[in-house]
Amino acid sequence: MKAIYVSLPTAISATMRLYIAYVLTSSKPDCFLLIGAFFLSLGVYGFDRMEDYGRSLLPALFT
Amino acid sequence: MGGNFVVPVLLFIIGLLYSKGIKMRGRKVRLKAGYGMKNAVVGFAWGLSIALSLEKFDSCILAFFFAKLFINSAFFDLKDVEKDEIPTLPLILGDKFRLFLGIAAVLLHSLAFLHYRNLIVVFSFVLSQTAILMKEDTGRKIIDFEPALSVFLYLLYLFCQNSL
Numbered sequence: 001m002k003a004i005y006v007s008l009p010t011a012i013s014a015t016m017r018l019y020i021a022y023v024l025t026s027s028k029p030d031c032f033l034l035i036g037a038f039f040l041s042l043g044v045y046g047f048d049r050m051e052d053y054g055r056s057l058l059p060a061l062f063t
Numbered sequence: 064m065g066g067n068f069v070v071p072v073l074l075f076i077i078g079l080l081y082s083k084g085i086k087m088r089g090r091k092v093r094l095k096a097g098y099g100m101k102n103a104v105v106g107f108a109w110g111l112s113i114a115l116s117l118e119k120f121d122s123c124i125l126a127f128f129f130a131k132l133f134i135n136s137a138f139f140d141l142k143d144v145e146k147d148e149i150p151t152l153p154l155i156l157g158d159k160f161r162l163f164l165g166i167a168a169v170l171l172h173s174l175a176f177l178h179y180r181n182l183i184v185v186f187s188f189v190l191s192q193t194a195i196l197m198k199e200d201t202g203r204k205i206i207d208f209e210p211a212l213s214v215f216l217y218l219l220y221l222f223c224q225n226s227l
Binding site for chain 1: 109114128175179184209210213217
């Protein structure tokens with residue numbers, strides 16, 4: 001759970017970067033894509049951080 | 064854009080090329096090297112995935128986020144300066160590193176503002192410069208939340224403008 005918690009700022013930043021790109025290009029934000037970007041980066045960075053916590057994938061997901 | 068499925072695949076390939084490398088015609092191609100290569104890979108991966116996620120591919124967005132994430136990831140190298148096995152930018156530039164980051168951020172945001180004429184670039188610039196000038200720990204926290212804070216300040220500005 002800690003891996004996911006510490007990855008939250010990165011996931012939020014990733015989503016906001018995409019939002020900034022929408023603002024800069026004056027295009028309509030795609031909510032589905034923004035949510036996807038959030039969960040994708042949360043998953044990727046969370047998995048990356050899990051290595052720091054002893055590759056504990058299952059305990060991290062189920063505790 | 065139809066590239067939405069391409070993004071995770073490209074990120075996977077870039078990640079593989081960076082960490083493991085691939086063998087091509089008997090030669091191993093691996094991106095993990097010093098002299099800012101890691102920062103360039105991070106910048107390119109972010110820039111490309113954001114530019115491809117837009118309805119219409121925008122090369123200026125790719126360039127902007129490439130440079131921005133290059134600067135951000137270089138700043139994060141500061142904490143590992145004594146442990147790094149590969150020559151990172153803070154190791155090479157020494158005391159001039161923060162000056163380099165500051166000048167790079169000024170140039171990047173000036174060009175971005177001239178091109179997009181959007182206030183969100185100014186908020187992003189102010190936060191980036193504050194992070195570079197601050198102590199390492201505080202700077203890292205600001206960099207972490209810089210995109211979210213920029214968006215918050217921008218939305219606040221729009222809200223204030225509409226309510227006046």
